[in-house]
Amino acid sequence: MPIMKIRGGDLDLVEYDFKSFAPTTILKTLGLEKKKFKLAPAKGKVTVTAPARIHLTVLDMNRFAPDHPGGGGIGFAIQCYCTASAECTKGADTIHYSRAPIIENFVAVFKKAVGYTGGFAITATDHEKKHVGLGSTSTVMIAVATAMNVAVGSPLTSTQLRHLVGHNYVEETADGNVAFGFETGVGPAVSTHGGMAIMGDELALVYHHPFAEGKHVHIIIPPTDISSAGAQEFDLLMNKARTLDYRDRELKAYFFLMDLVPALEKDDLKKAGDVIWEIEFRGSKRAEVEHHSYGIYHYMSQLREKKLEFVGMSSVGPSIAVVTALDRKAMDTLLKPLGLNVTISTKVDNTGMTIVCSK
Numbered sequence: 001m002p003i004m005k006i007r008g009g010d011l012d013l014v015e016y017d018f019k020s021f022a023p024t025t026i027l028k029t030l031g032l033e034k035k036k037f038k039l040a041p042a043k044g045k046v047t048v049t050a051p052a053r054i055h056l057t058v059l060d061m062n063r064f065a066p067d068h069p070g071g072g073g074i075g076f077a078i079q080c081y082c083t084a085s086a087e088c089t090k091g092a093d094t095i096h097y098s099r100a101p102i103i104e105n106f107v108a109v110f111k112k113a114v115g116y117t118g119g120f121a122i123t124a125t126d127h128e129k130k131h132v133g134l135g136s137t138s139t140v141m142i143a144v145a146t147a148m149n150v151a152v153g154s155p156l157t158s159t160q161l162r163h164l165v166g167h168n169y170v171e172e173t174a175d176g177n178v179a180f181g182f183e184t185g186v187g188p189a190v191s192t193h194g195g196m197a198i199m200g201d202e203l204a205l206v207y208h209h210p211f212a213e214g215k216h217v218h219i220i221i222p223p224t225d226i227s228s229a230g231a232q233e234f235d236l237l238m239n240k241a242r243t244l245d246y247r248d249r250e251l252k253a254y255f256f257l258m259d260l261v262p263a264l265e266k267d268d269l270k271k272a273g274d275v276i277w278e279i280e281f282r283g284s285k286r287a288e289v290e291h292h293s294y295g296i297y298h299y300m301s302q303l304r305e306k307k308l309e310f311v312g313m314s315s316v317g318p319s320i321a322v323v324t325a326l327d328r329k330a331m332d333t334l335l336k337p338l339g340l341n342v343t344i345s346t347k348v349d350n351t352g353m354t355i356v357c358s359k
Helices: 100-114 137-151 158-167 186-193 231-267 269-279 283-289 295-305 330-336
Strands: 003-009 012-017 045-058 074-088 094-098 119-124 171-172 178-180 196-199 203-208 216-220 310-313 320-325 340-349 354-358
Touching: 045 137, 045 186, 045 269, 045 283, 074 137, 074 216, 074 340, 094 100, 094 203, 100 119, 100 158, 100 171, 100 178, 119 137, 119 340, 137 158, 137 186, 158 186, 158 196, 171 231, 186 196, 186 203, 196 231, 216 330, 231 283, 269 310, 269 320, 269 330, 283 295, 283 310, 295 310, 295 320, 295 330, 310 330, 330 340
Parallel strands: 094 119
Antiparallel strands: 003 012, 045 074, 045 354, 074 119, 074 196, 171 178, 196 203, 216 320, 216 340, 310 320
């Protein structure tokens, strides 16, 4: 893996050794193992269904790195789901998932943290929309974490699970290893609780509220040849984005507190959309959008000109999320002259994950 140079200012240049490692070799338990939990492994299978997320923006890119979760942010859950099941066994762990290394690593973290010495039989499926801004990795990880937690008697709270996932958030590498990735906690928070969440630094859940109940969420993936994963994403987030957040982080925080929260309290989708549109041009979000060329701004501007209430790019894109009263048929008619198509048509999930225990 390469050594990346991160520049945040004239006197802020550091090198980050972007190392990969074998699953289960670096386990961050956050000291939880010292609590000596009393476990009650259950018979039968625990199945967790967790909604994916739209990650609208990070608050301050200067406050996180691949081995340091945080940075704050905002996002909401959508009715697009990942599912994970866990069952306690007496044998070795078994994992049935297309991206097994990330699960293998977290299983080891969880077992060490809570002191569980048995095995798990784990099966996971995701929404299969990878690296387009819908958070498949974080959603699967919090679903697996919750399933294992319930299976052994729920020793950890949802907050502790979110922190454990955040500090052990990894992506798989081509050689079968894993590497720490960027994590704000937005995905696990909204997957757990549903609705929209505002996160502070160090994975703190600052605010949570239902969002756009009954409205439609249309995910549009414009054509682009720009990668949203790997070294290009790292360079984007840790250089230009950091510089821009130095300038705009106070303004972004002001928008959240003084404009977005009141809009959510009033269920004012248009006002919330106006705030997010401002955010698209501020700080690190600007770097993320421009990473895909100014064409993304052009597409989003065209959508705003069609009087759609809420338009924003998710994560590092290129997915554009539109929240509106218009249904799929009306959206298809509106998008056809623009040369765009709806990839996913769904709604906001204001419920959060569901848990089913079966014997």
